[in-house]
Amino acid sequence: MHSEFSPRQDTDPVLELCGISKSFSGVSALKDVSFSLGTGEVLGLIGENGAGKSTLIKILSGIHSSDSGEIRYCGSQITVSNPAQGLRLGIAAIHQELAYCGSLTVAENMMLAEAWPRLKWGGVDWTKLHGQACLRLQEFGLNLDTQQLCRELSAAEKQELSIARALSLNAKLLILDEPTASLSEPEIKRLFDRLAQLKKQGVSMIYVSHRLEEVLSFVDRICVLRDGEQVGLYPVEEASIPRMIRDMVGRPLNQVFPRTRESFQGTELLRVEGLGRDGLFQDISFQVNAGEMVGLGGLVGAGRSELARALYGLYPVDSGAIKLRETILNSKSNACDRLQRKMVYVPEERKKQSLVLDHTLFNSICIGFSDLAARFGFIPPSFEQKKTEHCMERYRIRATGFDQSVGTLSGGNQQKSILARWLERKPDLIILDEPTRGVDIAAKMEIHSLMDQLAADGKGILLITSDLQELLGMSDRILVMCQGRITTELKGDRMTEDNVILAASDLLTPSTEIK
Amino acid sequence: MKQFILPAILISEIIFFTWIGDYTFKSPEDFLRYFQSYSADLLTQSAPVLLAAFGMTLILATAGIDLSIASMIALISCVMSSFDGDVSFWWKAVPLGLLVALVLGLTNGSLIAVLDVPPIIATLGTMILFRGLCFTVMGDLEKSPFFDVPGYEWFGRFPGALLLISLVYLGLGAGYHYSRKKRELLMIGGNPIAARYAGIPVDRRLIQVYVFSGFMAFLSAVCFTARNSSVSGSSLTGMELQVIAAVILGGTRVQGGYSSLSGTFFGVFIIAVLDEGLRGAAGWGEENLPFKLSYLQYVLIGIILIGGVWMNTHLPFPKKNAKSS
Numbered sequence: 096m097h098s099e100f101s102p103r104q105d106t107d108p109v110l111e112l113c114g115i116s117k118s119f120s121g122v123s124a125l126k127d128v129s130f131s132l133g134t135g136e137v138l139g140l141i142g143e144n145g146a147g148k149s150t151l152i153k154i155l156s157g158i159h160s161s162d163s164g165e166i167r168y169c170g171s172q173i174t175v176s177n178p179a180q181g182l183r184l185g186i187a188a189i190h191q192e193l194a195y196c197g198s199l200t201v202a203e204n205m206m207l208a209e210a211w212p213r214l215k216w217g218g219v220d221w222t223k224l225h226g227q228a229c230l231r232l233q234e235f236g237l238n239l240d241t242q243q244l245c246r247e248l249s250a251a252e253k254q255e256l257s258i259a260r261a262l263s264l265n266a267k268l269l270i271l272d273e274p275t276a277s278l279s280e281p282e283i284k285r286l287f288d289r290l291a292q293l294k295k296q297g298v299s300m301i302y303v304s305h306r307l308e309e310v311l312s313f314v315d316r317i318c319v320l321r322d323g324e325q326v327g328l329y330p331v332e333e334a335s336i337p338r339m340i341r342d343m344v345g346r347p348l349n350q351v352f353p354r355t356r357e358s359f360q361g362t363e364l365l366r367v368e369g370l371g372r373d374g375l376f377q378d379i380s381f382q383v384n385a386g387e388m389v390g391l392g393g394l395v396g397a398g399r400s401e402l403a404r405a406l407y408g409l410y411p412v413d414s415g416a417i418k419l420r421e422t423i424l425n426s427k428s429n430a431c432d433r434l435q436r437k438m439v440y441v442p443e444e445r446k447k448q449s450l451v452l453d454h455t456l457f458n459s460i461c462i463g464f465s466d467l468a469a470r471f472g473f474i475p476p477s478f479e480q481k482k483t484e485h486c487m488e489r490y491r492i493r494a495t496g497f498d499q500s501v502g503t504l505s506g507g508n509q510q511k512s513i514l515a516r517w518l519e520r521k522p523d524l525i526i527l528d529e530p531t532r533g534v535d536i537a538a539k540m541e542i543h544s545l546m547d548q549l550a551a552d553g554k555g556i557l558l559i560t561s562d563l564q565e566l567l568g569m570s571d572r573i574l575v576m577c578q579g580r581i582t583t584e585l586k587g588d589r590m591t592e593d594n595v596i597l598a599a600s601d602l603l604t605p606s607t608e609i610k
Numbered sequence: 611m612k613q614f615i616l617p618a619i620l621i622s623e624i625i626f627f628t629w630i631g632d633y634t635f636k637s638p639e640d641f642l643r644y645f646q647s648y649s650a651d652l653l654t655q656s657a658p659v660l661l662a663a664f665g666m667t668l669i670l671a672t673a674g675i676d677l678s679i680a681s682m683i684a685l686i687s688c689v690m691s692s693f694d695g696d697v698s699f700w701w702k703a704v705p706l707g708l709l710v711a712l713v714l715g716l717t718n719g720s721l722i723a724v725l726d727v728p729p730i731i732a733t734l735g736t737m738i739l740f741r742g743l744c745f746t747v748m749g750d751l752e753k754s755p756f757f758d759v760p761g762y763e764w765f766g767r768f769p770g771a772l773l774l775i776s777l778v779y780l781g782l783g784a785g786y787h788y789s790r791k792k793r794e795l796l797m798i799g800g801n802p803i804a805a806r807y808a809g810i811p812v813d814r815r816l817i818q819v820y821v822f823s824g825f826m827a828f829l830s831a832v833c834f835t836a837r838n839s840s841v842s843g844s845s846l847t848g849m850e851l852q853v854i855a856a857v858i859l860g861g862t863r864v865q866g867g868y869s870s871l872s873g874t875f876f877g878v879f880i881i882a883v884l885d886e887g888l889r890g891a892a893g894w895g896e897e898n899l900p901f902k903l904s905y906l907q908y909v910l911i912g913i914i915l916i917g918g919v920w921m922n923t924h925l926p927f928p929k930k931n932a933k934s935s
Binding site for chain 2: 407409429430431433434440442447448449450451452453454458461462463465466469472473474475476516
């Protein structure tokens with residue numbers, strides 16, 4: 096498609112970024128990103144999960160502000176302080192999670208950001224409103240009933256509606272974040288037809304996607320981010336899938352992964368057969384042995400966390416069986432029962448799913464194991480105190496004391512306190528979901544050596560992580576999930592970054608496999 | 611610092627009302643006698659609210675609320691009052707009252723935990739429903755007197771209510787403090803998602819809390835019927851607000867995740883002393899104020915409630931959540 100239109104970036108760039116940097120509480124998310132975008136040019140923004148793509152989009156659309164650097168838009172320097180201002184300037188971001196009001200009609204959503212036509216006495220002129228909305232939709236080539244409620248639209252229609260809305264506000268720059276993630280094949284094709292048309296009309300776009308073939312077929316230039324740094328910026332003619340992958344991950348395995356344990360396989364701890372839940376994952380079969388760390392890789396949204404939650408009994412499955420040691424878990428077995436059977440789950444979003452932020456460290460840790468010490472439901476007063484002190488020492492949780500509230504701890508210490516909570520139960524099977532996300536490098540190393548120690552002690556670990564280095568460095572074996580299925584199992588020499596990335600997009604075939 | 615605020619308010623209230631109450635004490639014994647009867651009155655009068663507030667504290671800890679508590683107590687009283695006031699009352703009315711109490715609690719709990727109705731809506735519904743049942747049971751009758759708990763007013767030298775209150779607040783309070791349930795309830799209130807992820811049977815715990823609150827409503831109903839000589843369909847209207855106000859004033863958070871039983875204890879008395887004091891000071895008010903003092907009660911309770919919530923959200927929290935019972 097790019098051949099139809101040659102970018103005019105040399106004339107007058109719509110957008111210029113100079114040295115954009117951003118860090119969140121000391122952790123650097125973007126470092127010195129600079130690129131420019133010409134009229135009608137499409138820039139593909141790619142990178143691993145956590146490479147800084149979302150941060151960049153949020154800075155451009157005014158949700159975050161950059162720490163340093165300059166944004167020049169149509170020749171003048173701007174600071175976008177909120178999304179509404181961005182829209183006024185003509186920068187519209189279409190986020191992955193679409194923002195629309197489900198119980199308003201198409202016309203109301205369309206006109207949400209501007210003044211509505213009024214009748215003489217001040218009431219809303221509905222006929223005119225719907226007429227205007229209809230006209231704009233038709234300009235965009237959309238035939239939607241403007242009286243329809245937004246929540247009744249399909250995912251593709253919502254997407255198109257929000258693009259049409261952005262364009263009706265005279266957007267000159269469209270930022271698309273994973274626009275095809277929830278669309279089917281024909282819908283994707285239709286979307287691309289529309290986008291190509293817009294491109295011809297001179298709308299510039301930043302296109303973010305994990306689907307590399309899409310990026311190759313649609314964009315003019317490619318910008319690769321890795322760990323917040325811009326590692327590549329080249330025209331699409333010079334790009335190929337292997338090169339893009341190399342740029343996305345290409346860094347040497349460093350010494351963050353202190354693997355000291357011998358490979359040792361004990362008895363089977365967990366066996367999953369044909370597990371499925373409608374719309375989340377299908378036909379999942381694998382097993383985890385004692386002393387083994389099994390990595391579960393894949394893109395965000397591939398169904399890994401959903402699978403973990405189902406394994407932990409947080410929601411029921413439609414089909415298949417889970418066998419924990421000798422017992423087949425029935426549908427009555429919930430998370431409470433899983434805990435009794437020595438299975439624990441450390442969820443991905445610790446603030447949402449693990450912690451009560453204003454509870455004390457003491458309460459937060461004790462909740463995991465105090466039932467083991469309770470006599471007739473009562474807990475000996477001194478017990479918790481001793482145990483918590485022991486935990487803080489053993490897991491090296493740095494806090495002012497155990498009555499500090501967990502919300503004020505650093506991410507690493509929060510994560511260690513959650514690990515302390517569960518590991519003091521002496522579990523056999525541990526499911527870790529993104530155990531080192533948002534954790535500083537020192538705490539990351541501590542957590543990694545703790546995991547190594549656990550596996551050496553004969554625990555079975557299922558590690559879900561989007562950090563490729565971690566996945567490759569820690570796991571004995573890697574399962575890769577793609578769109579709700581385990582598509583690939585990688586062992587030994589086949590455990591390479593390229594293979595995991597290819598498998599995550601279901602592109603791994605004997606011919607593409609890099610040996 | 612913060613733990614002294616409530617006792618300080620309470621003591622200054624008592625001093626203020628004793629001062630404007632125009633008492634003259636000729637001797638220290640005189641003062642003691644006055645104080646003894648004053649506290650006994652206060653206790654017997656506050657006992658129903660104190661008991662109901664115990665249950666309410668646990669409900670608020672789970673980020674719930676029970677608006678139906680007053681209707682519930684009234685309904686239990688109504689059901690019990692339809693029996694004869696002789697000895698058979700003990701083995702007919704009391705067990706039935708208890709059963710009704712537990713069923714009402716279970717109703718609230720199931721609505722909230724199983725059917726997933728927001729607590730404020732579920733209990734607003736049952737508040738109206740239970741009140742309707744009160745009138746269905748009683749008609750427009752007013753029954754009096756039907757029941758006399760032996761030793762309720764004076765049990766030897768102590769008010770009987772004091773015994774019950776101490777038993778509940780010290781016994782159950784300590785039990786709650788050291789139980790695992792407390793930690794689970796606070797976690798449910800603080801972050802229900804995290805509680806589920808931590809393997810806490812959230813639904814079961816919620817039902818248990820509301821059933822327990824039903825049990826406290828039963829004790830409260832027994833105290834209420836023992837103190838008041840009559841029960842009617844409209845008894846105790848508006849008491850739920852007094853209970854909730856006392857609990858919030860005591861420092862328990864409406865958003866859940868933090869509870870203070872000792873705070874609730876003081877909260878109830880702060881409101882009760884205000885109530886009683888304003889009634890006692892009616893004479894003083896007529897001389898000195900252009901309006902009726904008893905009307906001021908609601909104004910002050912409103913101010914105290916808002917002030918209490920403001921204090922809880924804007925003053926720094928006590929660090930040791932686990933330590934205060």
